[in-house]
Amino acid sequence: TLAVAGEEIWGLHAYNTLVDLDQMLDQAGESDRRRHYGETISILDGIPMSFKSNIAVRTEPLTAGSRILGHHHDINKASMIAPPVGYDADTVKILLRDKGGILMGTTSLDEFGMGSLGTNTAVGVDGKTTPTKNPLPLLSFLDEMLTNAIPKDASSAEEQLVATLQLPSDVILQCHQNALQLYEQSHMGGFAFSAGGSSSGSAASVAHGSSLLSLGTDTGGSVRLPAAWCGLVGLKPSYGLLSRHGIVSYASSFDTVGILARSVDCACIALDVLAQRGEYSRDSTFSSYGPNNTSSSQVAVAELSTSNNPLNGVKVGIPEAFSIRECPSDICENWSKAAQILEDHGAEIVQVSSESISPDLIQKALAAYYVLVSAEASSNLSRYDGFRYGVKANTTATTDLNKYYTPLEQQYASTRSEGFGKEVARRILCGTYVLSSDQFHTHYEAAATLRACLAEELHSTLKERVDLLLIPTVLSPPTRIDSSGTSMDSTVMFANDIMTTPPSLAGLPSVSVPMLSTVEDAQFPSSMQLIGGRLKEDVILKAAHVLL
Numbered sequence: 001t002l003a004v005a006g007e008e009i010w011g012l013h014a015y016n017t018l019v020d021l022d023q024m025l026d027q028a029g030e031s032d033r034r035r036h037y038g039e040t041i042s043i044l045d046g047i048p049m050s051f052k053s054n055i056a057v058r059t060e061p062l063t064a065g066s067r068i069l070g071h072h073h074d075i076n077k078a079s080m081i082a083p084p085v086g087y088d089a090d091t092v093k094i095l096l097r098d099k100g101g102i103l104m105g106t107t108s109l110d111e112f113g114m115g116s117l118g119t120n121t122a123v124g125v126d127g128k129t130t131p132t133k134n135p136l137p138l139l140s141f142l143d144e145m146l147t148n149a150i151p152k153d154a155s156s157a158e159e160q161l162v163a164t165l166q167l168p169s170d171v172i173l174q175c176h177q178n179a180l181q182l183y184e185q186s187h188m189g190g191f192a193f194s195a196g197g198s199s200s201g202s203a204a205s206v207a208h209g210s211s212l213l214s215l216g217t218d219t220g221g222s223v224r225l226p227a228a229w230c231g232l233v234g235l236k237p238s239y240g241l242l243s244r245h246g247i248v249s250y251a252s253s254f255d256t257v258g259i260l261a262r263s264v265d266c267a268c269i270a271l272d273v274l275a276q277r278g279e280y281s282r283d284s285t286f287s288s289y290g291p292n293n294t295s296s297s298q299v300a301v302a303e304l305s306t307s308n309n310p311l312n313g314v315k316v317g318i319p320e321a322f323s324i325r326e327c328p329s330d331i332c333e334n335w336s337k338a339a340q341i342l343e344d345h346g347a348e349i350v351q352v353s354s355e356s357i358s359p360d361l362i363q364k365a366l367a368a369y370y371v372l373v374s375a376e377a378s379s380n381l382s383r384y385d386g387f388r389y390g391v392k393a394n395t396t397a398t399t400d401l402n403k404y405y406t407p408l409e410q411q412y413a414s415t416r417s418e419g420f421g422k423e424v425a426r427r428i429l430c431g432t433y434v435l436s437s438d439q440f441h442t443h444y445e446a447a448a449t450l451r452a453c454l455a456e457e458l459h460s461t462l463k464e465r466v467d468l469l470l471i472p473t474v475l476s477p478p479t480r481i482d483s484s485g486t487s488m489d490s491t492v493m494f495a496n497d498i499m500t501t502p503p504s505l506a507g508l509p510s511v512s513v514p515m516l517s518t519v520e521d522a523q524f525p526s527s528m529q530l531i532g533g534r535l536k537e538d539v540i541l542k543a544a545h546v547l548l
């Protein structure tokens with residue numbers, strides 16, 4: 001009911017496909033039955049979850065938010081009617097088939113994961129682009145409505161939650177409608193803040209409450225940025241820890257499956273389940289889970305409840321190189337508060353000087369990231385030619401250029417120009433440019449060298465000097481977006497990734513955690529990012545648990 005209300009009444013555009021309600025209820029009934037007979041499969045049994053639409057879910061179409069992977073009668077009339085993909089990604093198989101999770105649907109995204117605002121989406125209602133909207137501004141109104149709707153005898157928070165869960169669907173739908181009306185009458189004006197991207201729908205689905213867990217992908221921040229703007233925990237594990245099997249490739253040496261959840265505990269549970277490879281290892285970069293399995297994140301968080309100073313002996317680095325000039329004062333203030341909270345829980349705060357991590361490398365990291373991911377994307381996306389994958393365009397349209405091309409080339413050209421959105425086309429063009437023989441040394445090689453130097457500095461700092469680094473996730477609150485989806489200048493959009501791309505370049509684990517305690521009167525929470533050494537997810541999650 002919540003999912004439908006979010007999509008239809010609030011127009012969230014969190015989901016690309018929503019599972020049929022009867023099917024969902026059947027699964028929930030099965031899970032209830034198992035619970036009743038003490039046969040619960042796992043702690044995730046019966047938990048509603050969603051998956052970004054670039055992760056293969058057997059029963060749903062796998063579109064990566066692109067027209068080129070849609071199945072259209074006419075590519076220009078973009079209603080998506082792609083068939084189910086027919087197989088599960090390793091991660092989906094674990095959560096849905098082995099652990100008993102309930103599929104709510106697949107979520108919207110920036111096409112192929114390219115974007116930071118959820119606005120580069122080609123898959124929408126009636127062929128219009130439909131950017132995902134940030135649900136946070138409406139949720140407080142919904143809370144008010146739901147509280148009024150539940151019986152007055154529910155007094156404790158727990159009783160209230162149970163009573164809310166038991167509300168009939170027509171009452172929930174009415175509450176949504178009233179919340180929207182209240183919002184529109186309020187002084188806050190239009191409802192069009194970005195949910196972040198590219199895992200925009202995954203974040204909105206969890207923030208809204210219709211999914212409790214969602215998997216996204218994080219190439220350079222696509223799980224952490226939407227988590228930050230929607231007030232969630234967003235975990236990008238070490239590169240290679242979770243299987244990439246069944247993920248639509250964007251930039252293969254960066255792509256990571258990430259977890260969006262409301263609490264650190266929930267993210268830990270999902271990570272532990274997903275990181276145990278079991279029989280699934282259909283990804284050649286798949287690492288084993290650290291030197292020994294006992295360093296699992298769940299164990300680390302369990303220790304927290306038994307210890308007064310859970311971060312005793314943990315050195316937290318504040319890297320000078322990230323004190324970027326543009327960092328606004330309220331974010332800097334939160335940064336100091338977060339350091340103070342960690343210190344109060346036993347951590348030792350260490351300033352990491354520019355000799356250990358060079359500001360010059362951090363400043364150039366964003367540019368290097370975009371050169372490298374565009375290069376990889378141009379290669380990965382060459383497979384969508386209208387023959388092997390994707391939709392074949394109608395080539396009857398004749399242009400003057402046609403006389404220079406063979407019919408086969410015309411077919412490629414029209415399929416690709418009709419199938420790819422503007423941002424994706426831009427990345428492919430940039431990628432082929434930086435890989436061309438005369439630009440290779442000045443662009444691609446320079447970026448690859450910078451990546452190696454930065455990775456070396458981050459790895460050695462995290463090995464020799466500190467256990468984790470603390471920095472903000474993003475330097476600005478959610479961008480206002482045009483509800484028609486008109487996107488802004490790409491380079492302005494790129495600036496949102498300035499803090500999230502360095503750990504991605506180095507393949508390091510990183511978690512974004514909202515600082516809820518510091519934002520009582522703010523409309524959006526501000527989030528901090530914790531970066532750990534390779535396969536040291538347990539350390540960053542322990543610190544994240546303290547912050548949230």
Ligand code: GLN
Nearest residue numbers: 113114115219220221222
């Ligand atoms: N905004 C970044 C990009 O467009 C990050 C995307 C991602 O992590 N998938 O490349």
